[in-house]
Structures are given as C-alpha cells and as structure tokens.
Ligand SMILES: O=C(O)CCC(=O)C(=O)O
C-alpha cells in the first residue's frame with residue numbers, strides 16, 4: 001500500500017525544473033545543498049506566474065474582481081457547484097466530442113482512458129477555422145460570464161482571493177482567475193472498460209471546472225433517454241458505505257459543468273442513469289452489487305468524454321528599475337498559498353531532506369491535508385527503513401510525529417482511506433516500539449486499547465476505500481490489504497467472530513478483482529462441454545484431479561497462439577525484469593497475469609471470456625458436481641480469482657545449476673484450479689519440453705505416475721485448490737501453461753443461504769494465525785479447522801503448533817495439548833494420507849508424547865507400547881516412502897529423514913527392542929549423506945545416534961550375558 005504512488009502526471013515536470021532553477025539562483029552564501037526557503041519560494045512564485053499567464057492564452061483571464069455582495073463570512077465553504085444551466089451549447093459539445101474522437105482515432109488511442117490537451121483537440125475541429133474560432137469564443141464567454149463569477153461567489157472567502165496584499169485598496173493587486181490547463185478526457189466503450197475517466201486524486205491548481213461532453217449516443221438524438229451519464233465521485237461526500245451514490249454528483253448532462261476546489265479528491269465517472277434505484281434495490285453488505293455490475297456494463301457500452309479546466313489565481317507582475325542598471329526587472333508576485341504548498345510538495349519529493357520543505361508547505365497552507373499525509377508518511381518510512389538505526393527514544397519521537405501529522409490529516413480530510421491506513425500502520429509501529437522499551441510493562445488493557453484504535457483506523461480506511469470500489473472507480477488492491485490488516489488486528493485482539501466477517505469481505509475482494517467474465521447462470525452452455533476423466537487414487541480411493549479428453553479441448557490452436565503471442569510481447573517488453581508476483585520464485589520461471597494481458601488486448605479478452613463462459617464454467621459445474629469430497633458447488637456465479645500465464649524455461653534453470661524449472665508443493669488460492677497446457681511435451685513433439693508437468697501429491701501412493709500432463713495442448717487438468725501439488729521440474733525446453741484459479745460471487749438471490757467463501761476463509765485464517773502469538777495462534781487455527789474440517793492443512797498446522805509448546809511446563813494443560821496435538825495430526829494423515837509432512841510430524845508427536853509422559857510420571861496414561869510403536873513406525877515409514885516419491889519427482893517437502901530414523905531408533909531403544917533400534921539407527925548416516933546437508937545439526941545428530949547405538953549394544957551384551 002503506497003499512498004503516494006498516485007501523482008498528478010501533469011505536474012511531474014515541475015520537480016526537476018524548480019530544483020535546477022533554484023540551484024541556479026541560490027546565492028553563493030547558501031549552504032551547498034540547502035537552498036534557502038526564500039529562494040525556493042521565489043522560483044515557485046515565478047513558475048506559477050509564468051505558467052498561469054502563458055498557458056491556455058486562447059482562454060481569457062478574469063478582468064476585474066466582481067463584488068458578489070452578501071457576507072461571505074457566514075457562508076460555509078461549498079464542496080462543489082453544479083449549476084443547472086449548461087455552460088456550452090449542444091453544438092459546441094458535439095463539435096468538441098467529435099473532434100476528440102477524431103484526434104484519439106488519429107493517435108491510435110481509442111482504448112482505455114485517453115487524455116489530450118484542449119488545444120490539440122481544437123485543431124481537429126471540422127470543417128475549419130471558423131468553427132474553431134466559434135467554439136473558442138463560446139468557451140471564452142462562458143468563462144467570463146458564468147464560470148468566473150460563479151467561482152468568485154461560491155468561494156469568496158478562499159485564500160486564493162485574499163492572499164498577499166489583496167486586502168489593500170489596490171485593486172490592481174487583486175488576484176484574478178485564469179485557466180492554467182485544459183484537458184479532454186475519454187473512457188469506456190470496450191470490453192473491460194474503466195468506469196472512471198480520470199484517476200481518483202486531487203488536481204493541480206486551485207479550482208477545477210469539469211464540463212461534460214457526453215457520449216456517442218448523443219449523436220443519435222437520444223439525449224434524454226441516454227443510459228450513460230457523466231458524474232463525479234467526491235471522496236469527501238462518502239459517509240456511509242451503503243449509500244455510496246450520495247458521493248456521486250450526477251447527472252451531469254452534456255454541456256453542464258461542475259466546479260470544485262482542486263484539493264477535493266475526485267474522479268470523473270460514467271454512470272447508468274438509474275444508478276440510485278439500482279443501489280436501493282440491492283443494498284447488501286457486499287461489493288458485488290447489481291449497481292456495480294451495471295456501472296461496469298455501462299462503461300463498456302459507450303465512450304464518454306469530458307473537458308476539465310484547471311483554474312488558478314494570480315496577481316499582476318510589477319516592474320522595478322534598479323538604480324545601477326537601466327534595464328527594468330520583473331518582480332513576480334506571490335503565488336496563492338495552495339499553489340505554493342502544492343509545488344513545494346512536488347519539489348520535496350525528490351529531496352533527501354524532504355521534511356524541511358514539507359514543513360514549510362504545512363506552514364504556508366495549514367489546511368492542506370495532503371501535506372500532513374506526506375509528512376506522516378515520511379516519518380513512517382524512516383521508521384520502516386532498516387538502515388535508519390536510531391535509539392528507541394528517537395524512534396518513538398519519529399513515530400509520535402507521524403501520528404501527529406496523520407491525525408491532523410485525518411481531521412482535515414476524514415474520508416481519505418490512505419490517511420487512515422497509514423495511521424493504523426504507525427499506531428502498530430508505536431505498539432511494537434513501546435514493547436521493546438526497557439521499562440515496558442505489558443498490560444492487557446493497554447494493548448487492547450491500542451488494538452482497538454488500530455482496528456478503528458483500518459475500519460475507516462476500508463469504509464472509504466470500499467465506496468470507490470463499489471462504484472467501480474478503484475481496483476481492489478488497497479481494500480484487500482486494508483481488510484487483511486484489519487482481520488489480522490482483530491485476531492490479535494482475539495475477536496475472531498468479527499475477523500471472520502472481515503475475511504469474507506477480503507475473499508469477496510478477490511472475487512471481484514478480475515475483469516474477466518463471470519459465469520452467466522441464466523444461459524446454458526452453447527458449445528460442447530469438453531469430455532473429461534477423473535484421475536482417482538486406487539490407494540486412497542480419492543478423486544485427485546480430472547483431465548479433459550477428446551477432440552474438443554478448452555483452447556483451440558488459434559486461442560493458444562493468440563494467448564502465447566500476447567505473453568511473448570509482454571515478456572519481451574519486460575525485458576528480463578522479474579515479472580513474478582509469487583513469493584517463491586525459482587530460476588527459469590516467468591509469469592504474467594492474464595488480466596494484464598487482456599487489459600491491452602480486447603480481442604484476447606473477448607476470446608477468453610467466451611472460453612470461460614462456454615467451456616470452463618460449464619465444465620467445472622458439471623465435473624465437480626460428481627465430486628463427493630469438495631462439498632457443494634457455489635450457489636453464486638463462478639468467476640476468476642486470478643489467472644497466470646507461467647513459462648518454465650528448463651534450459652535456463654539447468655544452466656543455473658538446478659534440476660529444472662519448477663514450483664514447490666503448494667495449495668492455490670480460490671476454489672478450483674484449471675491448468676491448461678499450451679505446448680507439447682517432447683514425447684509428442686520434438687519442439688516441446690522434457691520433464692515438467694503437474695505433480696499431484698494425491699497420487700503419490702499409486703502405481704500411476706504422480707506427475708500428470710494434459711493430453712495435448714489446449715487440454716487441461718482441473719483440481720480443488722486445496723489439493724496439494726507442485727510444478728515438476730521442466731528439464732529442457734520451454735513449458736507454457738495457463739493456470740486459472742476460480743472462485744465465486746455471492747448468489748444474486750439473497751434468500752439463498754450459503755457460504756461462498758467456505759474454502760477460502762479458513763485458508764486466510766491459517767495464514768494469519770501463523771503470525772500470531774501462541775495464545776491467539778492456537779484458537780485461530782482451531783477456528784480455521786472448524787470452518788473447513790475437510791482441509792487437512794488446518795489439522796496439520798494445528799497439530800504442529802500444539803506440539804511446539806513449553807517443554808518445561810509439566811501441567812495437565814500442557815499434557816492435554818500434546819495429546820490433542822497427536823490426535824489432530826492423526827486426523828491430518830487420515831484426511832490426506834499422502835502428506836509426507838503430516839506423517840512425519842505425527843511420528844514426532846508420538847515420540848514427544850512418550851518422552852514427556854516418562855519425564856512427568858504419566859507413563860500410565862500412555863497407550864500400550866506395542867500400539868504406540870506400530871503407530872510410530874507406520875507414520876515414519878509412510879513419511880519416508882512418500883518423501884522418496886516426492887524427491888524422485890523433484891518436488892520434495894524437505895522433511896528431515898535422518899531425524900525420522902533417529903526418532904525410530906530412539907523409540908525402539910526405549911521399548912528395549914535393541915536389534916530393531918540398531919537397524920533404524922544404522923540408516924541415519926546414509927540418510928544424512930543423501931540429504932546433502934552440511935548443517936550443524938547433522939554432526940550433533942550423528943553424535944546422538946552413536947551414543948544411542950552404543951547404549952543399545954551394551955544393553956544387548958548385558959542381556960546376552962545374563963542368559
Ligand atoms: O506446473 C504446473 O503444472 C503447476 C502450476 C501451479 O501449480 C501453479 O501455477 O499454481
């Protein structure tokens with residue numbers, strides 16, 4: 001979550017020019033790097049003046065301040081003005097929009113969000129010069145007669161009109177309005193189009209005039225019935241996540257304007273005309289509402305245009321003649337405080353001593369929340385920087401400064417989700433920091449209070465962020481991070497029931513992330529659903545995966561070449577830069593998200609949507625309905641959680657000294673995984689790859705290979721995301737696959753009670769649990785297990801953590817924990833009989849329980865020795881055998897086999913079965929040798945093995961001498 005990533009592109013050029021100009025102008029007295037404040041401000045004033053007097057000169061400046069009368073003191077500042085009368089005639093609107101269409105066509109940018117300066121667009125007005133002049137004249141008139149007077153009266157009290165010496169009677173010095181930039185925006189009209197024409201952010205300048213230019217439908221005369229209308233989202237108007245349409249100013253009809261301060265965070269959007277009714281009809285506590293779907297559909301249906309004018313104020317420059325020279329020198333007047341602060345912030349961004357300039361910006365414009373956010377963020381990034389080594393007091397002081405500024409930012413702009421998120425982050429840092437202070441006394445009350453404060457900040461952040469997500473303006477990335485942090489905080493507080501609700505929202509975010517088509521449950525498949533067969537395990541009786549077979553693969557040859565060439569282009573563009581978002585990234589692997597490929601390629605997107613809708617979704621519905629282990633199919637529509645094009649380059653991996661290009665054993669995200677082959681194995685095609693395939697753990701006890709590949713390119717393997725699997729090493733050539741992870745949306749029919757995120761919820765709980773202190777970790781894993789009793793992973797981790805307790809604790813509670821650990825691991829091995837780790841840890845758990853019982857005088861509570869030995873031997877031998885299979889496939893778990901032999905030997909020794917003990921102990925050395933480990937543990941393990949072996953031998957001798 002980087003709140004400062006979104007900068008206004010129009011202003012990036014200022015940074016370097018201010019900085020170089022300032023350096024040029026700084027007097028020799030200035031310290032080498034430290035440019036004085038007055039120098040900087042002089043440069044900023046000059047730049048502002050030049051910019052505001054030389055850009056858009058074809059649009060008139062305000063000529064004289066108009067006295068708007070009234071008593072401005074009593075008027076509260078307006079958020080926006082939306083006059084009913086249009087500021088541009090239908091003729092001008094249509095001419096401008098047509099010119100924009102032609103301009104964007106000519107520049108080959110008809111897709112996505114487009115922007116161009118008004119000046120460029122004007123030159124595309126047909127039929128020629130006259131029309132252009134007429135439109136300029138109309139714009140000029142509406143500025144001087146409508147817009148300037150409106151701005152003056154609505155914000156009469158604004159600093160932009162009262163700064164500097166504006167108070168004096170000198171009317172020449174009064175700040176006057178002018179246009180500093182005029183831009184035309186367009187968006188929409190294609191599959192996967194964005195709802196917003198402009199990015200959600202604050203603008204440059206002081207005021208923004210937004211003029212709607214309508215959409216293509218306007219031409220056909222449907223002006224009033226037109227479904228798509230312009231609107232503006234005002235972040236400051238968000239107050240309730242269930243009535244997000246209250247934060248949208250709309251409809252803005254073609255030619256109509258909305259005026260607001262630049263410091264409002266806004267986004268121009270395309271909205272369906274019945275957006276309010278839609279919201280009222282379907283106001284559930286979900287992101288995926290009828291309204292959001294309709295918003296996205298509307299944006300896809302038409303291309304919408306708008307014109308934005310950025311206004312500022314300036315005073316006229318005066319000339320002074322110095323005594324020594326005959327030449328007169330221009331003295332630039334002060335820029336309005338908001339402009340100075342805005343430019344200072346941009347300048348500060350490039351500086352190491354940012355805080356200095358930001359502080360100055362804060363002094364110049366005390367009410368600008370953005371400056372406080374940047375200051376807070378800057379202190380926070382200090383704290384996060386591992387190289388910033390300071391004592392704890394300095395650290396706390398930085399943290400407190402960050403809290404001060406972020407608190408201030410939150411008070412000035414309570415609806416900015418970035419502020420609340422950063423505030424939560426810094427409050428968390430403060431908690432950590434206080435814990436490490438020497439005199440810290442941990443009190444539960446205090447930390448609960450702190451957690452509550454953090455959760456509240458995250459809650460506010462999520463509320464504001466989700467409004468923009470519900471309106472289709474923002475992607476889910478920030479909301480996802482925020483909800484994840486909130487769920488984690490709630491778990492830390494021990495409030496698991498609220499955490500689960502938040503996790504469901506988090507999972508829903510995942511379901512709306514992709515722009516790819518969701519399942520349309522109202523239509524039945526129009527094409528033949530591919531045939532398929534199950535890959536079942538004879539050994540365990542479970543259905544492990546299925547593969548498509550027959551003449552009708554998921555992807556035909558054309559689909560494959562379309563997809564592969566899109567990926568090729570993307571890889572070439574990335575030019576060797578790591579594209580991976582995986583945490584486990586191995587040499588030779590590259591990946592690109594299908595969503596990213598589709599965002600730039602609408603032919604591909606349409607094709608993929610078609611395949612999903614007609615083949616993938618029906619296939620999943622049909623095939624997994626027969627599956628008895630996965631629970632019910634989702635009642636809501638299936639959708640894409642994520643989809644990744646993975647390229648394994650075997651040659652590259654081998655060159656780097658690896659067996660091949662691979663992925664370790666794992667579970668996926670979402671509910672179902674669809675793994676499509678995009679090229680051939682060497683067996684069928686000399687140009688293909690060797691090695692490679694999907695390692696399916698569930699088959700590792702069977703005769704058939706546990707590495708499986710689809711029957712041919714375009715065909716697929718499908719499995720539950722919870723079925724553990726790996727990418728087996730591709731040892732030569734290139735293996736391309738497309739993996740599609742599916743999840744589901746909530747059912748449209750609210751009365752259908754079902755748990756859409758039944759599988760994903762406990763998976764997230766489990767991930768969160770692993771970061772919690774033990775007293776919260778265990779209950780959190782218990783809960784995860786309750787929510788998905790069929791997922792062996794939950795039992796496995798619960799068992800592992802139950803065993804890892806305080807070994808000096810001799811209480812009954814600890815004893816019960818150990819016994820429960822054994823039980824739970826037993827369940828894990830029953831749920832997943834092919835999990836080598838689970839068997840290994842069960843063996844270890846039985847051994848630990850035995851030792852603990854002996855040490856704490858609880859031997860009478862143990863099961864009979866023979867039974868224990870049998871269980872122990874079975875566990876370890878299963879673990880060893882399974883791990884061998886994994887190892888041969890190049891996908892090992894990495895469990896400690898020598899330790900298994902040692903534990904077996906030790907246990908047998910304790911049961912006085914010395915020959916058996918020695919048999920196991922003899923295997924330790926060989927196992928260490930083949931594990932290629934040079935770590936310290938190997939040495940001490942050998943010593944321990946030797947000492948137990950000696951003990952066994954001497955006992956055996958004694959036994960035989962007794963005979
Ligand atoms: O290489 C394979 O077939 C496995 C790919 C996979 O598991 C994944 O990308 O999540």
Ligand SMILES: [Fe+2]
Nearest residue numbers: 666667668725
């Ligand atoms: Fe996977």
